[in-house]
Amino acid sequence: MSVQEEIPKINNELERARHDLNETLIRINRKVERTEEEFSPNHIVKRRPLLASCCAAVMGFAIGSRAERSLATGLLIGASLGYVLASASRETHGK
Secondary structure, eight states, X not given: OOHHHHHHHHHHHHHHHHHHHHHXXXXXXXXXXXXXXXXXXXXXXXXXXXXXXXXXXXXXXXXXXXXXXXXXXXXXXXXXXXXXXXXXXXXXXXO
């Protein structure tokens, strides 16, 4: 096969690869948009208002307390945020 015969074949392969890449990027962008929406604070508050208000109360207490900041305060905040994200994730994935 000569070089002149291979050029159209290579161009076709390149176009298919570009098309596949474009489709993959579109799918990734859609998934990112859905994930952003699912984990947005507004979505979590609308879906789980009691959980969100309890988490806000715990965080407000931990941040607003005049006592010396300790490791327990940081752990309390981290645990609250982790619980909210885990609850939102479970609800989203139906588990």
